[in-house]
Amino acid sequence: MTAGRAAVLEAPGELLVTDVEFADPGPGEVLVRLVASGLCHTDLGVIAGGIPFPSPGIIGHEGAGIVDRVGEGVTGLAVGDKVLLSFTSCGSCEACDSAHPAYCETWLPRNLLGMLRPEGSADVTRNGTPVASHFFGQSSFGQYAIADERSAVKVDAGADLTVLAPLGCGVLTGFGSMWNVLDPGEGDIVAVYGAGAVGLSAVIAAAQRNPSQLIAIDLVDERLRLAEEFGATATINAGTEDVGARLAELTGGRGVSLSFDTTGNPRVARGALDAAAVRGTVLVCGAPPPGTEIPVDIQGILSGKVLRGVTMGDTDPATLIPLLIALHAEGKLPLERLEKRYPLDEIGRAADDMHHGITVKPVIVF
Incomplete structure (x- = not known):
């Protein structure tokens, strides 16, 4: 057992930083001493009770740290390795075999629900009583995490783990969704709805493809200014402007060829469909409460419009994370402009700041 502290979700809206015990890693697992962990909107959804996860439990899924112990069968990692933690997958289904692990047949129970764990997986306990963990194969809101080997991506020994922590989900999702799925070209008109960490990462990715227009839409002027800094050619404040009318004006009535809605709000998605080009x-993307539906006018999509969902940017973290690290080193992925650091004891304030748009990407430091 390894003693440490963690932010335990006791019930919706109730995070308590408390002492816990981390068992030795089981087969295929590593014990990671965390240096930092990003806080993601999916975490906020769980904290608010909109996304189911057992309680008391530990969430968090953008961990970054150093391997402290390795379990049986682990071959790709060793004690002392620096790692970034991302989502987990089975590694053997058709999607995993074809380099699409975000669409693993067992992705949902392995990652979001905390219900499917490998045989012999190690537990986190508090006073001898198990605490739910293994969120996204890691549960990184603690000083340690018991992580699947498939959740961990080894990085260089000199990597700044605190800066790079958000790559595991938010940045990976936004960048990957634009880079891998929408794949804009120079003739495309691109719109990104929501300029949080996911949306701004998508803006950064799109800007590198030089579309004819790159439009960012949000409610917070400071985030829209960041979008312009990152390459947006126009911005729209959805709180003060008519988004549909502005998009029609900007596109000359043509409509938007590629839209990315990061908000998880069905009204926003419907508006994006209405504003889409032929x-x-x-x-x-996003993780709204189960049962959330997007209203679709069938007549409105008969012009060939496509509504498509994406999980984790349809990425393989082992492939995309090294690319993101390289782009950061080249100054093309300015993570520092998104981040604000908080100690573990202030995780509640970090969540509130993110919820109210004060901070784009909180990073919890240990």
Whole structure:
């Protein structure tokens, strides 16, 4: 057993930083001493009770740290390795075999629900009583995490783990969704709805493809200014402007060829569909409460419009994370402009700041 502290979700809206015990890693697992962990909107959804996860439990899924112990069968990692933690997958289904692990047949129970764990997987306990963990194969809101080997991506010994922590989900999702799925070209008109960490990462990715227009939409002027800094050619404040009318004006009535809705709000997705061009694509991500539906006018999509969903940017973390690290080193992925650091004891304030748009990407430091 390894003693440490963690932010335990006791019930919706109730995070308590408390002492816990981390068992030795089981087969295929590593014990990671965390240096930092990003806080993601999916975490906020769980904290608010909109996304189911057992309680008391530990969430968090953008961990970054150093391997402290390795379990049986682990071959790709060793004690002392620096790692970034991302989502987990089975590694053997058709999607995993074809380099699409975000669409693993068992992705949902392995990652979001905390219900499917490998045989012999190690537990986190508090006073001898198990605490739910293994969120996204890691549960990184603690000083340690018991992580699947498949959740961990080894990085260089000199890597700044605190800066790079958000790569595991938010940045990976936004960048990957634009880079891998929408794949804009120079003739495309691109719109990104929501300029949080996911949306801004998508803006950064799109800007590198030089589309004819790159439009960012949000409610917070400071985030829109960041989007312009990162390459947006125009911005729209959805709180003060008519988004549909502005998009029609900006596109000369043509509509948007590639839209990315990061908000998880069905009204936003419907608006993106209405504003889409003939044969345009609207890509949606996020984790709204189960049962959330997007209203679709069938007549409105008969012009070849496509509504498509995406999980984790349809990425293989082992492939995309090294690319993101390289782009950061080249100054093309300015993570520092998104981040604000908080100690573990202030994780509640970090969540509130993110919820209210004060901070784009909180990073919990240990």
